[in-house]
Amino acid sequence: MIIQASRWAASALFALTAFVGAGTAPAFADERTLFITSATEHVDDTATFPLYRGRRGNADVWYIVLDSSDDKDAQRRGVNHAQKLANARGTQAVQKASVDPDGVVRFPASVDFSFQRRVIPGPAGFPPSLADPGAVGEIGYSPLIELPNGVILNAPHIANATGRAAKVIGIDVGTYTVRMELTRGFQGGRGVKYLSTDASDPAVAALENVTFAPQLKFAPRAGGDGTDSARASLAAFVNGQTGAANPQRQGLNSALLDGLSPLNVLFWNPKQGRYSPLWDVHPAQWSAQAVATRQNLRQTDFGQVENLAQDGVITGPGGAPFASADFVVNCPIVSRD
Structure with missing residues (x-):
């Protein structure tokens, strides 16, 4: 049974609608x-992920798994290993989950998706x-969970x-899959696509949609x-070049x-030991001189951003x-490309 609606009422959670194009695009562009x-990655900057049913109290919740702190667990699930x-573990950034005998994960807290997103540019x-x-997490909600065996999952x-x-583009609860919109960025001089799901700051969450x-802080x-x-x-970047057709376009x-x-420019990728899906945001502002002399070119490597910061070409806000x-x-x- 397939679900695809702008807002779900509890009584219509399993209403049947169309899941356009699911599974028809090749895995790689x-x-x-x-x-x-x-x-499975599709050509339209979306990807299909395994879908899991959990419980929060007496209500169903649907979740995905993207990273695991344990290497063998990550390999078994086909997700990133993020040691x-x-x-x-042991911080308020993690909620402890229990697991029923049938394997269903029980969460202490979930998310209220019913809020109205509003973003007005300055x-x-x-x-x-x-x-x-x-969307706002309930008190105690975090995407990070600790399983009874101590493994931390994202x-x-x-x-x-x-x-x-x-x-979410569409959910198929019959095949336990969900298709989601990806975001483009850079890592190590190469293009990456990532899935943005949560943020610890309300304004950042609104911008990222x-x-x-807040527990992630x-x-x-x-x-x-x-x-x-x-x-x-x-x-x-907070003041990069703009214009949809501009090849140097970049920034918030x-x-x-x-x-x-x-x-955005990410430091590490999942094959590196210092990778984590929890990105510590460093706002980058081009200096007035860099903007005036058109040195504010698109950046693709975090190390180079650090070098420019050491030279005073980039600062914080x-x-x-x-x-x-x-x-x-x-x-x-x-x-990654």
Whole structure:
């Protein structure tokens, strides 16, 4: 049975509608590395993932699994191995889940998908004049769960009786699959596609069109990118070039004004030990001189962004040092050029 609706009422959760194009596109548009091997990537910047049914109290919730802290578990599930997620164990960034004898996972908290997302660009695009998220986690909700065996999973909730995540294109509960919208970015000088699901800040959640999950702010630690942290570094430009047809387009201002991906720059990929799906956002602002001399070109490598920051070409917002803003976005990398 297939579900595809803008908002679900509890009584219509399993209403039958069309899931257009599901499974008809090839797994790859070109020669790409697929990190989440349980996914099928399509040519339209979407991917199909295995869907799981869980319980929150007496109600069904639907979730996906994208990363695991355990290598063997990750291989078995066909998801990213993110060993750094283990560093979040015991913090408020993780909710402890139980498992019924039939394998159904029970969650202490879920998501309210019924809010109205509102985003109004500011005069320069970023910062926005208004940014309210359309999905809000209940008290205690986190996409990170600890199973009884101690494994930490990245298991975002994507649907329940209140509605569904905005990135969902369609759900097939008969085949236990869900098709979701991906976002383009860069890592190590190459293009990547990732799935954005949650953010610890409400304005960031509104901009990303994902769930506001404030518990993620407790993931250790701001500015920590090593193997002793649960986070990895991401650069998000606030004043890059704009224009949908501009090959140098990049940044949050472009995302707001052009309605396209901000093309964020991620430090690590899932084959590297310092990878985590919990991205520690480093806002990057081009200096006035760089903008005036058109040095504000599209960046694709976090190390190069750091070099430009050391040279003073890039700073944090308002001329502050380039550093973590202590915002976490949950964006597992699905594939890479």
